[in-house]
Amino acid sequence: MKPTVRIATARTPDGGEMELFKHDRDFLIKINGQELMSSRQHESELELARLGCAHLVGHMSPGVLIGGLGLGYTLYQVLDMLSSSTHVVVGELLSAVVEWNREFLGELNGRLLEDERVDLKTGDIVTIISRSRSKFDAILLDIDNGPNAMTNSANRRLYCYEGVMACRYALRKQGCLAVWSVEPSKKFERLLTGCGFHVRRFRVPAYKGSKSEFRFVWVASENKAILPPGGGELRKLVRGESKKSHRVS
Incomplete structure (x- = not known):
């Protein structure tokens, strides 16, 4: 049986310990001993x-x-x-995560950061979003x-x-x-609904084929028609309506 080996460490902005582990072909990142992400899931x-x-x-x-x-998935x-002319901005707070992707994680998904479509920005994602106005067709947050x-x-x-409002202003109309x-x-x-979005909530498997472990993805847009089908639809909060009366349909 192959051992689990710690191959790198770093400090988070809060002073916590972040560790990168490898077991056979899998990688795992922990924060203060608690699993944050894994290539198995x-x-x-x-x-x-x-x-x-x-x-x-x-x-x-x-x-x-x-x-x-993250691990680049x-x-x-x-x-x-998406198309070969797509422009993807990636915001990552932790420089160690960027370094680990370059040094260790290429075998997972290839050398993604070398793709000419990718513009990597190291720093606070809130700052990146706040400085963008009607710039993106999609914002994907896994923070x-x-x-x-x-x-x-x-x-x-x-x-x-x-x-959330900064994200709304950074999005284009569609x-x-x-x-x-x-x-x-x-x-x-x-x-999300109080910020003027139409929203769908999706419960998705943590790993392919899982019937017991799930994660959640909310997809929100001002244009209800472009939301992906399925999931649970959340009714948009209208002006003057009490948040306490808001219900999920």
Whole structure:
């Protein structure tokens, strides 16, 4: 039996310890001993791209922002499904994650960061989004564990009213915001609809074929017609309506 080997370490902005492990052909990242992501469970990261970019298939030159590089699966899926003239901005807070992708993770999905369609930006994703106005056709967010941030407490700014509205302003009129989460959140769903989005919630398998482990992806747009089919539809909050009366249909 092959051992699990720690091959790299780094510090998070909150001072936590981030570790990269390898077991045979699989890679695992932990934060303070708690699993953050694993190559054994990456189906939901692929689904984030499929759901968030479904409306862009066949478009000539779409612009996509990916918040969170991770192990590269979402980026891989975006590059695979969209045109050769797609422009993909990848925002990653942790420089160590970028270095690990370049040095260790090429065998997972190829050398994605060398693709000419990719524009890598290291830094705070909230800053990147706030400086973008009507720039993207899709924004795909896989930051921390979703609305309940684990790696960096500052990431919670992305999942508050100001963060969601910044995403809305950064999208073009026919754009979609897709958000990955390890668990459901009624509070975040109310926030999305309260910010003027039509929303669908998807429960997706953590790994291909899984019938017991799931993750969640919300896809939101001002244009209901371009949302992907399926999932659970959340009724948009209308002006003057109490958030307490909001129900999921």
